[in-house]
Amino acid sequence: MAAVGLLGCPAVDVSLPTPLDRLYFPTAIAHLDNPSGPDGGNGLLVVASTNFDKRFSSGSLIAINLDTLSPPLPAFGATPASPVVQLPMLRPGPLGADGGSPDAVLIAPFAGQMAALSLGPDRFRLFVPTRSERQRVHAVDLSVGAGGALSLDCFNSADRNCGLSATSLTTFEQTDTAVPRAPGAFGVALRERACTAPTDCGASTDFACQQGRCVTAGATPEPSVEVLVTHLTQADSPLGSSKDARGYLVKLPSESMAVTPESFINLGPGATHAVAVGRRWNYVSGRFVSPLGNLVRLVDTRTGALISTGLESVFRVAEARGLALSSDERRLYLLGRSPDALLVASIDDPSSDAPKLQIVRGNPLPETPSEVVVLSRPGRGDLLAITCTNAGVIALYDDDVGDVVVQVPGVGIQPFGLTVDRRGAGARLYASNFQDGRVAVVDIPDLAQPQGARLVAHLGRQQLCLIRATDPSCSPDAGGAR
Secondary structure (H helix, E strand, C coil): CHHHHHHCCCCCCCCECCCCCCCCCEEEEEEECCCCCCCCCCCEEEEEECCCCCCECCEEEEEEECCCCCCCCCCCCCCCCCCCEEECCCCCCCCCCCCCCCCEEEECCCECCCEEEEEECCEEEEEEEECCCCCEEEEEEEEECHHHCEEEEECCCCCCEHHHCCEECCCCCCCCCCCCCCCCEEEEEEEECECCCHHHHCCCCCEEEECCEEEECCCCCCECEEEEEEECCCECCCCCCCCCCECEEEEEECCCCCCCHHHEEECCCCCEEEEEECCCCEEEEECCCCCCCCCEEEECCCCCCEEECCHHHCCCCCEEEEEEECCCCCEEEEEEECCCEEEEEEEECCCCCCCEEEEEEEEECCCCEEEEEEECCCCCCCEEEEEECCCCEEEEEECCCCEEEEEECCCCCCEEEEEEEEECCEEEEEEEECCCCCEEEEEECCCCCHHHCEEEEEECCCCHHHHCCCCHHHCHHHCCCC
């Protein structure tokens, strides 16, 4: 009888509670300007922890007001300290009695990239795809309150676990065909809905057209955009058959995050990695397909039109990773793997029915390039910042020179995500270090002289003591576990 009683007991969650005062295998990262911050302030940073080894119950999303750090971040452009400034504490005060905090929420594990939409003064909506069960896309609202206090809230939910209300990209998995679905949700970008009349925003009366942009109608209008999501694994049909494989670009409305079969744009064979938004076309980088990858496909989300650029037939790399466009959309920058390379392509007539892309340069890169951001320089070629994960560096490529001109060392173990805060003629970079659990801060005081780039700080505690108990970072003096 005792055995029967035991069988009737509810399951107990024995997972460790997710820490909300530190980062753990961070990937996705976004910098936001803070309209309420001080003049010349540092703004806001939002970082996703992936919980990669499933040590804890979930992943997390943590918002950081960079102007409330103690000690503060080094002044931009100042001579860097030696050793580099370490800022282990991510917030000025302690966690709540229940271990929670208004500036952090739980999300599903294995976050990919992040995109941010400004909803109005001191309000943002963040979008984060995750590759965990159900392949969820999270929407999380960020508000800036009095004194710079930050608050994160799950979209359309009062729960602190945003994974419970996140949009699943495998909703139609149990149908006869098991498609459309998007396993391995990873990349994300936002596309504005252009309009000349409210009907351009949809048949519903819930929208208005203001200054050529779709906004939600009502007392407090909010911009309505397409949330574009990629996925790293092809979807087969039927499920588990390895047949009829295809990749998708998924588009979700930012104001509802509702998914329907029409949300999935079929791109044919080949999974997708990242997406960059042009004036008309969306540029989607592709994962491996034997014998050749489909490096870049162009997708018109309004008409569903699809163009395969065929770049893989000109420069042989097995698959693509991050990509970015120049501000005038005349250049596409694409990171390739096997070999590790930066491909630079020219774009002819990017708003036409059939843009033409041509490889103009292929440059070797340090090992395992992952993410790229474009630093535009008026009157000059672009400067690119690239995280090279296994090499442990941020590489700076100068399009005027046509080569990598700087490798910034010491940023941390496995830099991955990358975001930028433009500062006049310069820029401050923030890179998430996947393996050591910190964010590296790199200053480029003058983009015309990228050789002046230097590491100035690390944010957060090293996580190495959690995964290697004998690591020196476990010492309190090193900012490790306490």
